[in-house]
Amino acid sequence: MAVALLIPFTFQLEPASGLILLGAAYTSTVAGGAVSAILLKIPGAPANIATTLDGHTMARKGHGAKALQLSFVSSAIGGVFGVLLLIFLTPVLAQWALAFGPSHLFWLAILGVTIIGSLDGSSVVKGLLSGCIGLWLATIGFDDIMGAQRFIFHDSLAGGINVIPALIGLFAIPQVINMFAKGRKRLDAEVLEVERHPVGDAIREVLRRGRALTIRTATGSIIGLIPGVGGQIAGLVAYDQSRKMSPEREKFGTGHSEGVIAAESANNATVGPSLVPLLPLSIPGSPTAAVLLGGLLIHGIFPGTDLFDNHPDVAWTFINSMLIGQILMCVFGLYIAGLAARVAQVPNAVMAAVVLALAIFGSYSVQTSMGDVYIMAALGTGMYFLERFGLSAAPLVLGLILGPIAEANFVQGSMIANATVGIGPYFFTGALNLTMIAVVVASIAYSVWMELRYRRFTTKEDAIEKEEALT
Template sequence: MEFIYYFGDVFSPLSFALLLGGTIGGLILGATPGLSPTMAVALLIPFTFQLEAVQGLILLGAAYTSTVAGGAVSAILLKIPGAPANIATTLDGHTMAKKGQGARALQLSFLASAVGGVFGVLLLIFLTPVLAQWALAFGPSHLFWLAILGVTVIGSLDSDSVVKGLLSGCIGLWLATIGFDDIMGAQRFIFHPSLGGGINIIAALIGLFAIPQVLTMFAKGRKTQGAEVIEVQKHSVGKAAGELVRNPRALTIGTITGSIIGLIPGVGGQIAGLVAYDQTKKFSPDQDKFGTGHPEGVIAAESANNAMVGPSLVPLLTLSIPGSPTAAVLLGGLLIHGIFPGTDLFDNHPDVAWTFINSMLIGQILMCIFGLYVAGLAARVAQVPQSVMAAVVLGLSVFGAYSVQSSMGDVYVMACLGVMMFFLERYGFSAAPLVLGLILGPIAEANFIQGSMIANASVGMGPYFLGGPLNIFLMVVVAASVAYSVWTELRTRKVQNAVEVQS
């Protein structure tokens, strides 16, 4: 219970002011397309040079927490995920906004984020030593199978057809190979200088989600605008809280999934949200409602991506192994102040470690309060005429893609992927599986190559990748995921055929 002793340090004037500033700033940065949590934290590191170590970490931790949640704002209102972690939020959140339920979707997202975030930080507080050893058990072979599991999730994610979902994922896996091979340095599919460094995930994210929407808006023209005015429905926080309580399945699956995936080094919050969304859909009796503006989809995705924040810091603080890209930036913030995380961090610098963790707990609550305050106002974005909205979204997309690396090449990549996705959507393909394949490709490839090197120098490929309890368990889950996706599609088609025969 040592953390209680340092709880009051969070409320010292400067520390609390930094916590407030980091939370509000993180929400704004998170809602800005192109500014991921990793970039937001990296941008704030120079401001911590003149601060004490604990104060600098409070600022960075608050920004990390609120940026992940703030990404839901643009995901819901504009269908532009503020970060990869918010991809799954667009699937139902934006549909709710188009129905005038933007305030309801935002309120549910911030409440679910707070619940998942608080649970994740409590895990960080009470189970750090145990969880650190569990995280250490994941080697290259396990991470490879985990990436393959993510690929199998693609089959039923935001797609009416398992085949089309898997094909979208395969396109994403191919896009992930573009660039230089990390091991041999060989060029792969570099037919333009802009592709030399591969496809940047943020530029791809904006292009695949935002550009098809912009093209659709422009294609409709201005003549239809009068018939498409959206009436924004008011929604109280009390009703949103009640709705959250009435959906314990989505909240529980999202929180637990996010906590487990956040603990595994190198996986990241983008996988947590998508896997939680998929599992909630599979366990729900209302599977057909997902993708049509179903609140459970928003609750599952947002509770998962914030629940991963706390556990992602477990391997960082105890083993010096960053659990996510943002945690790697936080590691830099620690090292700048001469603090080396590891098993003795809580013995040598308990004031820094516990005050930082406590500030993240308070930050989750502050993030929820400020998020709920702006939800009703932000939802009015839906009333902007689509001709104006298209121009605004296009401008934000160009800004977001360019700001990642200050490169026009990323803007070209964004535009090309967006046009490609516009035509693919016409044939029933979805952006979410494609993005998931693009994210998982490097993870699967890097761990397979690393595992192959270890296997060839030890027990061999077969025993290394196919042996061991954890490998076998993950392979069984992969097979079950594929089988369930196929069975669900066949059952749905059977029901649809029966209805058509009766009619």
Template sequence: MEFVHYLGNVFEPVSFLLLVGGTIGGLILGATPGLSPTLAVALLIPFTFHLQPAQGLILLGAAYTSTVAGGAISAILLKIPGAPSNIATTLDGYAMAQKGEGRKALQISFISSLIGGVIGVFLLIFLSPVLMKWALAFGPSHLFWLAILGVTMIATLDSKSVVKGLLSGCIGIWLGTIGFDDVMGAQRFIFHESLSGGINIIAALVGLFAIPQVLTMFAMQGAGGSSEVIKVAPHPIMKAVREVLSRTRALAVGTIVGSIVGIIPGIGGQIAGLVAYDQSRRFSREPEKFGTGHSEGIISAEAANNAMVGPSLVPLLTLSIPGSPTAAVLLGGLLIHGIFPGSDLFNNYPEVAWTFINSMLVGQFLMLIFGLYIAGVAARVAMVPRPVMAAIVLVLAVFGSYSIQSSMDDVYVMVLLGIAMFFLERYGFTAAPLVLGLILGPIAETNFIQGSMIADATVGRMAYFLTGTLNLVLIAIIVVSVGYTLVMEMKQRRKSTKEVAA
């Protein structure tokens, strides 16, 4: 119980003020499209130069945790995920906001984030040695099969048609190949010099979700559509608490999936929410309600997003291996102060390590307090007239895309992808499968190439990718996932046929 001994350090005046400031700032940055957790933490690195090591990590950790949760604000109210981890939140959150239940959706998301985040931090505290060994077990072949497992979700993710879902995913995978191959350095599909660095995932995310929204708003207004604003219904906080606690299945699935995905280096929170959303729908008694404004979708996605934060730091703190881009930035924050994470971190710098972890635990509760307050104010965004909202979203989209690398190339890519997505949506295609393909394609490709190089020098590709307990377990899960999707599709078709016949 060594962490209890250092809990008081979090409540020292300077440390606590940094924790509060980092939490509020993280919520605001997270709600800004394009400002991912990685960018938010990187922006705060210069502010830690003259702080004590523990204080600097408190600021960075608070920003990391609250930015992940804050991304739900724009996902729910604007249908623009604050980060890739918030994609799944848009599927039901925005539908609720359109019904006037934006405040309820935000309350549910922050309460779910608290529960998932607290459990994730406790896993970091008590199971680091076990999780460390488990994280080391994952090699290129396992990460390849994990990416393929994620690809199996594409067919049914936010799409009425399996074929259109697969086509959207294939487009995303193709977009992920543009640029230079990370392993071999090959040049692919570089039609213009602005594509030489590939398509940035944040720019694509903003474009695919924001620009179609803007064009739809302008089109509706130009066609003489109603300018009537959505009325925001009041919603007591305790009612939201009861709603979350009553959805134990979605909460458990989200927390478990987020914790497992978080510990795996190289996968991270980009797909934690999507995997949790997909699995929660499969285990739900009301799968047909997902995507229509169902609270289970928000609960599972946001519980997973914050549950992965704690375990994602296990490889960093125990092995000195950053498991995600955000963890790599946190590693920089440690090295600046001359602290080298690893197996001896908790022996050589216990005050720094345990104060940092404790601050993340306390920060979860601060995130809930400030998040619920912001929810009451932010929900009024739905009351903004449609033309004004379209202009605001467009400005945020341009700002968010440009801020990634201070490059207009990202803005051009964002606009082109957004216009293309606007027309694809007219034919029933959706953005979520496309983004998932864009995320998973490079992960699968990179790990397949790396695994093939290892296999050619050792046991051969067939043996490397198709043998071993972990490989076989992942392959079995993929087969079950595909089989389940096919069975559900057949049942849905039979149900539709009977309804038409009736």
């Protein structure tokens, strides 16, 4: 939305200057969405969903400034790596991105489905139930391919459920209701004083977790290359894989710094690679890249194989400015981290009113539709009651995001398969398909193994405690 709103301001600018403005907005909004995710448990963008899982817990303990510093530093590192890929490997990676067809995107969506249960640290069953609710919500509206009408209970649902109003409702409205319920007390009784945290300590903390940072940045870069996937899946996949591979697995969800680093390095690493299929092939890699494509066309610049030959000054100025933008975003983010953390000390009555007003405005502005506001309010109220039964919003939102990707690519793949080699060979043969299937199976097997291991460990600890109590 920020990039789209800034396009009219570029009309009187030179093409290179206009694209610098749009690229800087793209870079900063992905990282800036972590501020509300950490301080209010309300993601500023879908890409920041995973950041709420540990970041908000850190803020509740008075470590909001530290969480923000970690998020901006890791975002900058991931973002710089992604832009470097864009600079040096665009021709090679563009052809690789084209290799992803409906069958591969279907298996990628299924990989996302396999991590739904593990996002809810308290219960795999409740996580899966939340994810199933999200998958059902994704079917509401008209089927894009067959034109069938599904679960349209109200005119507002005819166009389906837009992710942005759903995200605002599922995360913001339960928080608003809780704030109103607490009256004039502070946002959280634990946050009486915001601890000061030196920037140098945050940088050392990020570098100390170099293995997780490197792997999650690579994960975000690879997912960012795939057209139509986006940073929200990158952040959640990176968070889940970090949790599974970490020796401190039990700390995730309790305010663990590695969870914030993994999520933010991965989602910002998608910024550069999402432009890889756009510049040489005119294929947007994300919704924001599609808006940037509009900005290029307005200035008479047509992306394609000859972009770097016909307009090298504009193309390279734009790409290099994104590299500088990542650094400036980090500097500004670190500067405001200490001040922004004080949001946790704002009285509930004030904070609830502000958040509610922004939630209504944000939901309406996506499509200038009051129907989105009704959907936002209904989903938020429902989520408030679901949280009373131990269900969480993150798996539900992931199901809502993955549902259309999995369904659309399965239907498209089935139509192609029926006209060519058949469903079995189309979905289950080929090096890329087999690789994706192997990753899906490995993700499921690892999740089951870790769950059984955790249960055995817990049972053993309980037995030891009982034995000590008897003696």
